[in-house]
Amino acid sequence: MLLPIIYKTMNGALQELQAAELMQFSKECAHGLEITLKDAAEIIDARNRLLQTYGRIEIDLEVTKILLQKLFTSPFISREEITQATQEILDIFYFIKNETEDGIGDSDLIDRLLYMFNGDCHGSIELLKSTAEALTREIKEKNIKSPLLQQGGEINNEPKY
Amino acid sequence: MSQNISLNVEKTLSVPDTASIIKEGFSKGMIEKRKIEDIQTQILMILKDLIQRYTNGESSSVTIETAEKLLNSICFSIDACTAGYIGTRERIDLLLNGSITELYEKGLEIVSSYVAETKKLYYRIIKTRLNVPVEAYNLTIDDFPIFFNKYSIVFGAHDAPSNIDYPLMFDNSHLKGVFYMKQYMENLLFETEICSHFDNREILKLLACYGKVYSIDYKKTLLNICELVINNSIFSVIAGSKADRLTITEQQYESISKRLLRLNKEKTNTLLNEACEKMIHGLEIEQSKTITYIKIYMPELASRVTNAVKNNCLQNLIIITEGNQSQQQGIIYEEGERMSDAKFRTLTSKIMKCGSTREKINLIKSGTQSAYDFIDILEADCLFEDEYTYLFASLNDIDLAVLGKTVFNEELRSGIIKLDIVISEKANTDINWQAEYLKFLHNLEPTRLIAIERFINKIQIADESI
Known part of the structure; x- marks a missing residue:
């Protein structure tokens, strides 16, 4: 009932602001590889569509920013490939978040994905996709053995006010 | 301030929520579109903060279901604050001139004070509760702590986690969260006071x-x-x-x-x-x-x-x-001890798995001590047509009369019944075992039917609580 408010707000003027914010961020940390406003808008647009597809809500851009920052340092990514790679890795990221029922934190998951991408996958998105299911299984098994953060499918830290 | 608002909230619990007020204000030209976007953005910022807290800083995204739950909780607290102000104009002014975050935080204080008041009501309830063996009444009170243990003012203020079964004379189920629990406990206290x-x-x-x-x-x-x-x-x-x-x-x-x-x-x-x-x-x-x-x-x-x-x-x-004449002159049927739900489930499962009619009847007769349990077994539809006939044929006149007390319950409230008349009147019942029972009685010898009729009219099932 209230979600249309969120979507409307996120897809309106906020989307332009987010694109500008992402471009500015890339300037600050890209070491000459910064993305254009058009690229940033494309990433934001893809990220918002992915969130809708996976039924998730994310207000800030932290995940996209961290991923972009890490990709800038990857030896396998060129300036031309970075926009597309960000979108595709975000797709894998949200897939795993959902499949593991948020069984892994954002930073940990990005680290794991980039470690595999720069390691065994040798910069291949296709290979990374093919390992996503194995990673999902591994996270799920680990959480069954020692439930990390789970209760009701979410990390639960409900304070009694 | 929260104290004053809190008192007002009680009077205005059924006022429209903030979202409806904004909608009404917009349609009447009292709020500009730009201001609505500003309010929405402020709510989003609160949501962003809650997502961080909810996930313990581990995740910046949550599922739609969780986001909706958090958003409902935010709106509940804002409502708790603005509901204290009566009148659309007054509430719109508050939204236009105040900070949504401030309204939200004041709302949290109000909700928090309501939890404290509700807890006091709970302590009064456990001190004054009635000594009656009514399960729903006792379980509802025994389970009130679930609310205090599970209620989250920040993440689920609109929820009322509880196991409330006991029906009150008045219960406003449109209320949410702690507002619902408070009115339930208040009304329960009124009723307890009357009964006391x-x-x-x-x-x-x-x-x-x-x-x-x-x-x-x-x-x-x-x-x-x-x-x-x-x-x-x-x-x-x-x-x-x-x-x-x-x-x-x-x-x-x-x-x-x-x-x-x-x-x-x-x-x-x-x-x-x-x-x-x-x-x-x-x-x-x-x-x-x-x-x-x-x-x-x-x-x-x-x-x-x-x-x-x-x-x-x-x-x-x-x-x-x-x-009551029939009570004074009647025959008292001693009701046996009822079995637990678990035992009941085991017995029905055994009966259903059993292939022999004779064994089924033995299981039912040896497994039940109480007429209520016996009837519950019949209601569980564990038997097939002929099996009912065999079961009824194995019962004596008093047992059949006890079953008749249930079948002809409505007719018995008006006085003594004539079995041959009520059997034909009830012939169209859609309760399986009762239809079979009526068929069985219909085929009995008239002398036996008269004997059963006499028992049905006179028998009383003894209740230990009298």
């Missing part, structure tokens, strides 16, 4: 008689104790007894019944209202809120009395507790 003016043994006796009238196990039934108590107290006053008596004799019932039959709707209302005043005075109820609570119920009682007179079923409303 009566002798507990009389309440127990009334409940047992109520169970008999409806042929139910009152302990396991979702009934409202206070309503039964008020009804019988008012009828007791009409019959000329004291207000604190719940006893209605058969003679008193006849006299009340004759009196009500002569009255039109208006005069019935007057009689009940006068009796209500006498009851309140007689019981020395002084709390104005408790008095109001009783008086709000009176139109409902008046309507029930009018309908009962019209449908000739006053005996369902006025519970006779003394001097």
